[in-house]
Amino acid sequence: MGVGATHIDHIVISSNDSAATASLFARNLGFEIRRKMSRPGTGAHLEFAKLGEVVLEFGGPPQPVPGAEVKANLWGFVLAVPDMQHAVGSLRAAGYETSDPRPAVQPGAVISAVKGGTHGVPFALIQYNALPVKE
Amino acid sequence: MKLKKIDHVGIVVKSLAEGVATFEKNFGFQPDPSKGGEVPALGIRNAFVPVGESDLEFIEPLGAEGPVGRFAAERGEGIFMLSLAVDDIEAAVSHLRGLGARVGDPNNGIAFVSMKSTHGVNLQLVQRS
Numbered sequence: 001m002g003v004g005a006t007h008i009d010h011i012v013i014s015s016n017d018s019a020a021t022a023s024l025f026a027r028n029l030g031f032e033i034r035r036k037m038s039r040p041g042t043g044a045h046l047e048f049a050k051l052g053e054v055v056l057e058f059g060g061p062p063q064p065v066p067g068a069e070v071k072a073n074l075w076g077f078v079l080a081v082p083d084m085q086h087a088v089g090s091l092r093a094a095g096y097e098t099s100d101p102r103p104a105v106q107p108g109a110v111i112s113a114v115k116g117g118t119h120g121v122p123f124a125l126i127q128y129n130a131l132p133v134k135e
Numbered sequence: 136m137k138l139k140k141i142d143h144v145g146i147v148v149k150s151l152a153e154g155v156a157t158f159e160k161n162f163g164f165q166p167d168p169s170k171g172g173e174v175p176a177l178g179i180r181n182a183f184v185p186v187g188e189s190d191l192e193f194i195e196p197l198g199a200e201g202p203v204g205r206f207a208a209e210r211g212e213g214i215f216m217l218s219l220a221v222d223d224i225e226a227a228v229s230h231l232r233g234l235g236a237r238v239g240d241p242n243n244g245i246a247f248v249s250m251k252s253t254h255g256v257n258l259q260l261v262q263r264s
Binding site: 002003004005006007008011013015020021024025027028029030031051052053054070071072073074075076077079080091094096117118119120121 | 136137138139140141144146147148149153154157160161162163164186187188189210211212213214215216217219230231234236252253254255256257
């Protein structure tokens with residue numbers, strides 16, 4: 001049965017200077033950064049690009065440490081599901097701990113983190129069009 | 136250089152059978168039997184699980200040697216690599232080298248970008264036929 005994931009929605013690249021890493025990747029690999037924002041609450045600096053159906057998310061602290069060597073790593077990924085309640089229920093029935101679905105930074109979307117049992121892979125589930133979008 | 140899509144995400148696991156089984160049983164993913172197997176030259180065995188237009192590649196090291204073996208020894212299991220599909224591997228390598236990036240020579244349609252040129256992210260370029 002499973003979670004019914006349709007695709008990898010986004011892959012998160014964590015960096016101590018997410019703007020610099022996003023810029024390096026965009027310049028060298030020839031894609032466009034489509035969105036930049038600060039995460040509400042934490043102020044984390046996020047930049048987004050899209051390759052095919054997958055979003056690359058570059059995330060890091062609000063401000064990089066001046067002069068620090070830029071270091072990045074593949075942090076985890078997020079799978080798109082059509083029915084969050086079903087997906088979370090399925091995983092919890094299988095013994096997984098998942099966070100309660102909460103609004104994502106993507107308008108109208110909800111997200112739930114899967115905690116453990118994933119062979120060292122941090123990942124989460126996202127469902128779009130789950131919440132009304134404020135105009 | 137034209138990127139086509141995320142080809143796959145490489146995930147190092149201690150046991151290929153257990154890793155694939157976890158994701159098959161609990162997450163509902165079905166391995167692609169047409170891909171994967173043992174790759175002695177890389178010191179790995181692998182399996183591919185399609186998720187939309189990309190794959191998850193589960194990789195088990197055959198020993199402690201090589202990048203995958205060293206990753207497993209140092210970090211255990213986890214995300215190892217991001218593979219990007221390009222339309223022309225030779226052109227992609229030439230493009231990146233022209234920008235000053237360190238990239239290995241293409242072999243069987245695959246080239247690895249030095250982590251020194253990616254802020255530490257393990258990137259692979261692949262040209263599918």
